Amino acid sequence: MGAALEFSLRYTLTGVTMEALVINAIEEAISRELAEESQVRYVLAENLGNGLQVWAIADSPGADVRRRIYEKELRLIKQFPNEVLDFNILQTLGRKPDEIASGARVVYSRPE
Numbered sequence: 001m002g003a004a005l006e007f008s009l010r011y012t013l014t015g016v017t018m019e020a021l022v023i024n025a026i027e028e029a030i031s032r033e034l035a036e037e038s039q040v041r042y043v044l045a046e047n048l049g050n051g052l053q054v055w056a057i058a059d060s061p062g063a064d065v066r067r068r069i070y071e072k073e074l075r076l077i078k079q080f081p082n083e084v085l086d087f088n089i090l091q092t093l094g095r096k097p098d099e100i101a102s103g104a105r106v107v108y109s110r111p112e
């Protein structure tokens with residue numbers, strides 16, 4: 001791909017990069033999918049430049065909960081085959097999102 005074409009594809013009229021639009025769409029899909037699991041309190045995401053790191057933070061991530069989350073993660077990986085998605089499951093342990101992954105954005109927070 002030529003530099004001029006790449007430049008024109010990377011920027012929209014509003015100055016938002018296409019990459020940012022794609023990442024936002026992926027984050028929304030991840031948020032919707034993982035929010036279906038009642039044990040998930042937060043979903044955090046961080047764009048690492050070469051992929052998206054995602055944390056599903058669950059209150060009690062026992063074996064059944066983890067299995068259901070893994071199934072959702074696999075569906076997301078299949079939905080976005082050209083993207084690098086690195087998923088992690090952690091237990092809340094009373095922590096707030098910024099105590100878990102300080103560089104990540106909260107893309108889902110379960111209402112209290």
